[in-house]
Amino acid sequence: MTATTATTATASTATTTADDHTALHSRVIEWFGKHARDLPWRRPEAGAWGVMVSEFMLQQTPVNRVLPVYEEWLRRWPRPADLAAEAPGEAVRAWGRLGYPRRALRLHSAAAAIAERHGGEVPTDHHQLLALPGVGEYTAAAVASFAYGQRHAVLDTNVRRVFARAVTGTQFPPNATTAAERKLARMLLPEEPATAAGWAAATMELGALLCTARTPECARCPIAELCAWRRAGSPAHEGPPRRSQTYAGTDRQVRGKLLAVLREAVAPVPQSVLDRVWYDPEQRTRALTGLLTDGLAERLPDGRYRLPGAS
DNA sequence: CATGCGTGGCT
DNA sequence: TAGCCAAGCAT
Numbered sequence A: 001m002t003a004t005t006a007t008t009a010t011a012s013t014a015t016t017t018a019d020d021h022t023a024l025h026s027r028v029i030e031w032f033g034k035h036a037r038d039l040p041w042r043r044p045e046a047g048a049w050g051v052m053v054s055e056f057m058l059q060q061t062p063v064n065r066v067l068p069v070y071e072e073w074l075r076r077w078p079r080p081a082d083l084a085a086e087a088p089g090e091a092v093r094a095w096g097r098l099g100y101p102r103r104a105l106r107l108h109s110a111a112a113a114i115a116e117r118h119g120g121e122v123p124t125d126h127h128q129l130l131a132l133p134g135v136g137e138y139t140a141a142a143v144a145s146f147a148y149g150q151r152h153a154v155l156d157t158n159v160r161r162v163f164a165r166a167v168t169g170t171q172f173p174p175n176a177t178t179a180a181e182r183k184l185a186r187m188l189l190p191e192e193p194a195t196a197a198g199w200a201a202a203t204m205e206l207g208a209l210l211c212t213a214r215t216p217e218c219a220r221c222p223i224a225e226l227c228a229w230r231r232a233g234s235p236a237h238e239g240p241p242r243r244s245q246t247y248a249g250t251d252r253q254v255r256g257k258l259l260a261v262l263r264e265a266v267a268p269v270p271q272s273v274l275d276r277v278w279y280d281p282e283q284r285t286r287a288l289t290g291l292l293t294d295g296l297a298e299r300l301p302d303g304r305y306r307l308p309g310a311s
Numbered sequence B: 001c002a003t004g005c006g007t008g009g010c011t
Numbered sequence C: 001t002a003g004c005c006a007a008g009c010a011t
Helices: A017-035 A044-058 A063-076 A080-084 A088-095 A102-117 A126-130 A137-147 A157-168 A179-188 A193-209 A251-264 A271-277 A281-293
Strands: none
Touching: A017 A179, A017 A193, A044 A063, A044 A102, A044 A137, A063 A088, A080 A102, A088 A102, A088 A251, A126 A137, A137 A193, A157 A179, A157 A193, A251 A271, A251 A281, A271 A281
16 A cells, blocks of 8 residues: 555655655545545636635634625625626625624725736735735635645644544643744655645645544544554544633624614614614724724715715 | 624524 | 534735
8 A cells, every 4th residue: 555655765864754755645635535525616617716716715614604695695796806896785685694793894995905016916926915904824824725736734723633532642732833833844745736736725624524523533534544643542632721712792793783774774883773783882882983993884974874985 | 813793593 | 501613815
């Protein structure tokens, strides 16, 4: 099995690391070829813009909820300039209930920047991608890798978990991405750009489908025998528990309720209507002020509210 | 580097 | 049932 990927000669001082990596690469990439989901942003016709839209939507939102919204967005705004020409509030409205609606605002801003600074084409350069609003370390690498086939370490929560288990031997990665993780990801990255891009997609998919946080399906995993965490007996996570996100009763929930009213409204909404979404006037005011500050809502001269620039 | 930022399905 | 969790980013 593994012999097929063994190199004929290894420098005497070298460890078996290179061969180990090759074994990991071939197994995971082969598994991906067989089990990858047919997602619309992975099809060639999606283009870089499709990839970018999907990446924004997938930031903290599951694939299944993204799918219908993604389709609608690309039908409606097939190019960055199409989105840029809309009022930002329309992007927020079309975002629907994906959550974290400022992503919609940032995607709209990114589209405007692409239209103005990059001739309407999603930039291919990693540094230029990073400069776009809403594009961080992960998204820049993902777009450069998936859309343009470049060689980048793509470190999302799935990949980090796969590496933590398969290589480091822990159940979960650290809370925040560490320098050690980046270094490991670079070391594991195949030399050939196309292979590196395939590896990035494949490790993400492995984390999403088999090597999941809650109940990993090691029985189906292509690298189960190589997995450091399994070899160590699948030890339980040590250290501080990950900060759990409370939601009920927070400003976030109130913001969500306010924004839901504005999203569904066909005309600007008077204060009295917004007052009904939450019982605590102080928190209500704080939430609404926050939305205004963030540019997710605007107050008209007559005192009514609406999504920014929306009709 | 910890925190704030939505929403809903799953165990 | 009540957390836990989901392809992060900006500050």
